[in-house]
Amino acid sequence: MIVLLAILSVFINPEFYKIALTVATPLMFASLGGVFSETTGVVNIALEGIILMGSFTSVVFTYLTGNVWFGVLMAVVSGIILALLHAWGSIKWSGNQIVLGTAITLLAQGLTGFLMEPIFGQPGQTDFVGKIDEITIPGLVEIPFIGQVLGEISPFVYIAFGCVAFGWWLIYKTKLGLRMRAVGENPEAADTLGINVYAIRYFGVIMSGVFASLAGAYLSVGEIGQFKELMSGGRGFIGLAAMIVGNWNPVGAMLASLFFGFFGAFSNQLQSLQEIQVAANVKSLFDTIPFILTIVVVAGVVGRSRGPAADGVPYEKHD
Amino acid sequence: MNETASQVRHEYAVEMLEITKKFPGVLANDRVTIRIKNGEIHAIVGENGAGKSTLMNQLYGLYHPDSGEIKIFGEKKTFVGPRDAIKAGIGMVHQHFMLVNTLTATENVVLGNEPVKGLNFDLKHSRQVVKELSERYGLYIDIDAKIEDMPVGMQQRVEIIKTLYRGAQIIILDEPTAVLTPQEVEELFVIMRNLQKDGKTILFISHKLNEVMEISEKITVMRGGKVTAELITKDTNEREIARAMVGRDVVLKLDKAPHKPKDVVFEVKDLQVRDNRRLEVVNGVSLTVRRGEVVGIAGVAGNGQTEFIEAITGLRKVERGHIIFQGKDVTSAHPRLLREMGMTHIAEDRFKYALIKPFPAYYNVLLGRHYKPPFAKGAFLDHKEIKRYTAELMEEFDVRPRIIEHLGGNFSGGNQQKLVVGREIKANPKFMVVAQPTRGLDVGAIEFIHRQVLRMREQDVGILLISMELEEIFSLSDRILVMYEGKIMGEVRPEETTIEEVGLMMAGKKLEEIRGGKL
Numbered sequence: 109m110i111v112l113l114a115i116l117s118v119f120i121n122p123e124f125y126k127i128a129l130t131v132a133t134p135l136m137f138a139s140l141g142g143v144f145s146e147t148t149g150v151v152n153i154a155l156e157g158i159i160l161m162g163s164f165t166s167v168v169f170t171y172l173t174g175n176v177w178f179g180v181l182m183a184v185v186s187g188i189i190l191a192l193l194h195a196w197g198s199i200k201w202s203g204n205q206i207v208l209g210t211a212i213t214l215l216a217q218g219l220t221g222f223l224m225e226p227i228f229g230q231p232g233q234t235d236f237v238g239k240i241d242e243i244t245i246p247g248l249v250e251i252p253f254i255g256q257v258l259g260e261i262s263p264f265v266y267i268a269f270g271c272v273a274f275g276w277w278l279i280y281k282t283k284l285g286l287r288m289r290a291v292g293e294n295p296e297a298a299d300t301l302g303i304n305v306y307a308i309r310y311f312g313v314i315m316s317g318v319f320a321s322l323a324g325a326y327l328s329v330g331e332i333g334q335f336k337e338l339m340s341g342g343r344g345f346i347g348l349a350a351m352i353v354g355n356w357n358p359v360g361a362m363l364a365s366l367f368f369g370f371f372g373a374f375s376n377q378l379q380s381l382q383e384i385q386v387a388a389n390v391k392s393l394f395d396t397i398p399f400i401l402t403i404v405v406v407a408g409v410v411g412r413s414r415g416p417a418a419d420g421v422p423y424e425k426h427d
Numbered sequence: 428m429n430e431t432a433s434q435v436r437h438e439y440a441v442e443m444l445e446i447t448k449k450f451p452g453v454l455a456n457d458r459v460t461i462r463i464k465n466g467e468i469h470a471i472v473g474e475n476g477a478g479k480s481t482l483m484n485q486l487y488g489l490y491h492p493d494s495g496e497i498k499i500f501g502e503k504k505t506f507v508g509p510r511d512a513i514k515a516g517i518g519m520v521h522q523h524f525m526l527v528n529t530l531t532a533t534e535n536v537v538l539g540n541e542p543v544k545g546l547n548f549d550l551k552h553s554r555q556v557v558k559e560l561s562e563r564y565g566l567y568i569d570i571d572a573k574i575e576d577m578p579v580g581m582q583q584r585v586e587i588i589k590t591l592y593r594g595a596q597i598i599i600l601d602e603p604t605a606v607l608t609p610q611e612v613e614e615l616f617v618i619m620r621n622l623q624k625d626g627k628t629i630l631f632i633s634h635k636l637n638e639v640m641e642i643s644e645k646i647t648v649m650r651g652g653k654v655t656a657e658l659i660t661k662d663t664n665e666r667e668i669a670r671a672m673v674g675r676d677v678v679l680k681l682d683k684a685p686h687k688p689k690d691v692v693f694e695v696k697d698l699q700v701r702d703n704r705r706l707e708v709v710n711g712v713s714l715t716v717r718r719g720e721v722v723g724i725a726g727v728a729g730n731g732q733t734e735f736i737e738a739i740t741g742l743r744k745v746e747r748g749h750i751i752f753q754g755k756d757v758t759s760a761h762p763r764l765l766r767e768m769g770m771t772h773i774a775e776d777r778f779k780y781a782l783i784k785p786f787p788a789y790y791n792v793l794l795g796r797h798y799k800p801p802f803a804k805g806a807f808l809d810h811k812e813i814k815r816y817t818a819e820l821m822e823e824f825d826v827r828p829r830i831i832e833h834l835g836g837n838f839s840g841g842n843q844q845k846l847v848v849g850r851e852i853k854a855n856p857k858f859m860v861v862a863q864p865t866r867g868l869d870v871g872a873i874e875f876i877h878r879q880v881l882r883m884r885e886q887d888v889g890i891l892l893i894s895m896e897l898e899e900i901f902s903l904s905d906r907i908l909v910m911y912e913g914k915i916m917g918e919v920r921p922e923e924t925t926i927e928e929v930g931l932m933m934a935g936k937k938l939e940e941i942r943g944g945k946l
Binding site for chain 1: 521524
């Protein structure tokens with residue numbers, strides 16, 4: 109009974125919803141990145157590595173210049189570079205996209221680990237370098253409950269929602285979006301109409317790098333102000349799961365991210381409840397809740413959601 | 428009727444002069460010259476591999492000629508890609524439609540050349556333009572439906588509108604009738620004539636001689652990458668075209684010896700099968716096949732034939748109903764049991780079901796019997812016996828080249844099919860499922876395979892023939908059933924029916940409805 113009441117108390121606490129949003133934010137960026145890449149027909153599991161590189165780069169440049177937003181900008185540049193590498197390998201050379209994505213993720217892990225010592229003089233994690241402050245929205249913050257959730261929060265949360273709206277508009281309301289969807293579904297048909305399949309795919313993959321690197325920047329300078337090794341922690345893959353659950357639609361992927369964020373926050377809050385008496389070494393089991401959930405949801409949803417027909421299939425022109 | 432148009436324009440809409448195109452190991456076009464007059468419907472006929480499609484793909488900018496010249500309305504052109512060809516006024520409806528299944532008709536038509544309003548794609552304007560084109564030429568389509576939800580005939584009309592939207596004056600139709608019912612073919616011909624009235628020039632690629640005779644004014648015949656005849660339709664006949672296509676006289680009609688069928692060998696009762704999307708695509712099919720009889724199932728592709736074949740050969744689960752083979756209920760039985768009992772299967776898709784491309788001929792002819800003597804001795808294969816048997820089979824079924832190590836994928840289509848047919852016949856079947864046995868084959872191979880089917884009939888094998896080719900159904904079958912949306916529309920005898928009647932059944936009319944007045 110006490111345990112149930114304690115759990116209930118989690119849900120009526122506005123702080124819980126705020127945490128859910130902050131957990132969901134990097135997933136929203138990552139899943140949106142996945143949507144952009146896969147809509148044009150390129151599977152990008154390098155997202156995980158791009159996120160990590162984004163976290164690292166933003167901390168490095170914040171450390172060097174003292175300007176956190178410059179750090180974010182450089183994170184985006186690093187994301188574009190890694191995405192270009194993936195695009196080049198998978199579009200130009202028709203490489204296996206899973207192998208390439210894995211290689212890029214391992215590359216990012218190795219590179220960030222290796223560069224810790226020369227730049228920061230210590231392995232593992234950096235010191236605090238600077239952090240983007242939460243913004244206070246006048247008016248909104250006064251409203252009870254909602255104000256406590258949304259009134260004072262990281263600007264990245266709003267940027268994420270803005271990116272989702274932008275992504276939805278671009279994919280479903282512009283001619284570029286129509287071409288992206290056509291290229292991911294039937295590249296040969298698009299080609300016969302004079303659409304440059306390669307250019308559209310490069311665009312999709314590069315945009316995935318932009319969004320994934322923002323997820324990374326948020327994790328480091330957006331949230332804690334420092335870099336820790338392997339801090340991306342599988343968010344690239346959960347982002348891809350959210351993309352699938354959201355049926356490759358930016359809004360669907362956002363809703364799925366919020367769903368995962370909600371349970372992420374829930375497991376997080378459970379661990380800090382005094383009423384739940386478990387050994388400390390068991391508590392980390394709670395961290396697996398989002399992953400178990402991912403397996404259950406994806407297994408349940410995957411049969412019904414359908415991705416672009418040419419997703420993951422390299423396009424090779426004849427002649 | 429388009430005097431003003433043709434006076435302004437050059438006499439010829441298309442001139443392809445001395446076009447040569449090589450692919451590794453093949454001379455696909457060998458100094459081909461064709462001239463197409465402005466405003467004419469011009470047929471290009473030839474067997475598979477004659478070089479028709481290669482030629483057309485060069486006209487559309489998909490391939491580039493190694494040498495030769497292309498002139499459009501008298502002007503020399505070099506096409507880097509389809510975009511240049513489109514700009515020059517050429518539109519192409521490919522044999523395999525180039526449509527994006529998840530987009531709507533409107534979106535497909537404007538794709539690549541979309542009207543915009545500010546930064547946004549202007550859907551409203553697009554719909555209006557597509558609607559106007561559709562009404563102007565009598566090309567009825569549902570402009571807001573997704574391609575995947577449309578019947579094939581409508582998809583084809585979307586393709587034609589696509590070319591018109593891009594201002595095509597010259598329209599290439601690559602084997603447009605292959606996927607249509609006879610009635611839809613008539614509708615297409617009406618549309619082609621409408622387009623011609625409007626001054627369009629049409630290139631009609633086909634290997635169906637009766638259609639070519641009906642719709643075209645001029646005919647170019649190709650064989651082995653060369654032009655073998657240029658004919659004026661009203662001064663020629665099917666026999667002359669066929670001779671130019673094949674290089675010898677062809678038997679257009681097979682003589683089928685009268686043969687009395689024996690007892691029932693195979694029976695299907697009220698069969699219901701679902702496809703991979705769980706839709707009921709075979710819904711209450713019943714039929715019987717007797718020994719020494721060919722029962723043909725006609726129908727347009729995608730009406731449940733594939734799932735029906737899979738169900739009766741043990742490859743797909745049966746939802747309801749029974750399959751009885753030699754008096755035994757074999758519903759959802761394992762394919763190996765069916766084979767052991769004497770059922771063999773010439774599959775509709777060679778590459779998906781019948782042949783392993785990277786395997787040599789001697790393994791391909793072994794499939795299905797690889798586990799038992801004389802080919803297997805315990806856990807080991809007897810390669811000596813396998814190779815001897817393969818050589819024998821290749822001799823008997825005239826598979827070329829007669830090299831038993833030749834890989835499955837390296838034989839020509841006709842020879843691949845001969846390997847498969849040989850394998851299935853030499854297994855001594857009592858009942859054969861023969862699906863699309865001549866798809867994509869040339870006339871010579873078709874003739875050979877048809878003779879084999881009739882030979883099996885004379886040896887009292889029961890044969891169930893499933894084919895999209897009406898001519899094949901008519902010339903081989905003793906009885907014809909027509910399948911439409913998973914149901915049998917009626918049963919007729921080839922000598923007592925007409926192509927029109929079968930065509931109406933293929934379009935979904937029941938036999939009783941058609942003969943309603945007469946009976």
